[in-house]
Amino acid sequence: MLQQILRAPALKAILIQVLAFPLMLLLVYGLARASVAMSLPAVALVQGVLAALITWRAGLARWWCAIGLLFAPALLAASLLDLPPAVFLAAFVFLLSMYWSTFRTQVPFYPSGPKVWQAVAELIADRPGVRLVDIGSGLGGLVLDLARRRPDGQFSGIELAPLPWLASRVRAGLAGSRARFLRGDYEALDFGRYDAVFAYLSPAAMAALWRKAEREMLPGSMLLSYEFQIAARAPDKTIAATEGGPLLYIWCF
Structure with missing residues (x-):
């Protein structure tokens, strides 16, 4: 547990x-010695730029560079x-309820969009009674x-x-939908219960996702990942769901 915390990008940031x-x-001291005065906003910006550069050199995901800068x-x-x-309390509670799992899972909030939904719908069109789960x-x-x-x-x-x-x-x-939503960690799910698993996670989560998929997914099922690939195995199929945007990767079992 301690090692997992120490590896967390939030702590590194x-x-x-x-x-x-x-x-x-x-x-700032060197500039002051050279008679270059800096305002407080400029000092804060310098701190942000330095943090962003170190974040980039440390190999953290690109959104951490933006966080470091700002x-x-x-x-x-x-x-x-x-x-x-x-x-500040209200903002903290809102952000905590929205992103509190990011520290542990290293998966920030990534919304997909209608074009991706359309691509997924076409992939499962020939599967009557299909069972699909969106993890995250x-x-x-x-x-x-x-x-x-x-x-x-x-x-x-x-x-x-x-x-x-x-x-x-x-x-x-409100929509009267038959869709089911569970609160929890997808690690607790049995992927063998589904014909298709959709993921829009982050690069940090893909290796563990693949290990779970290999253990549990049944022949004939599909793992779908939007934007992020799996290093251990090339996808069986790739779809450009959005023009000029990220790809949708498909692994067939």
Whole structure:
């Protein structure tokens, strides 16, 4: 457990901010010695740029570079706005309920879109009574769309973050959909119960996903991954679901 925490990108991002801080001080000091004065926003931006560069060199995913760049300027902006503490508390609770699983799973919130849903619908068109699960289903768009298109099928989503899971349940209830949404970790699922498993996760999660799929998926089933490939095995099929966008990868068992 401790090793997993130490490998977490969120912890690395915090340590990178700590590392960037003395470098920023040295740079600002050097500029001051050269009679170049810097405003507080400029200092925060320098901290962000240094953190983003270190993040990139450390090989973290690209969104961590953006987080590293914006972290210090955002803190400064928040302090200058002098907002009531309740605003920060509300923002914290919202972000926690939306992304709280990211620290452990290394999978941020990635929504797919209608063109991807259409591509998935075409892939399962010749499977009567198809059973599909979306692991990390977010707001439930794919599952709700497929359940509407295919009343003969069984479509489920599983989501660890509380707010997206709740939103998907509410959406299904309001639409009168037969789609099912579970809250939990997809590791607890048995992939052998499904004809197709759809994933839009992150590069960090793909190796573990493939190991689980190899153990549990049955002959004739499919693993679908939008944007992210599996290093251990080339896909059996690739679809350009969106023009100029990420690809949809398919592995057949």
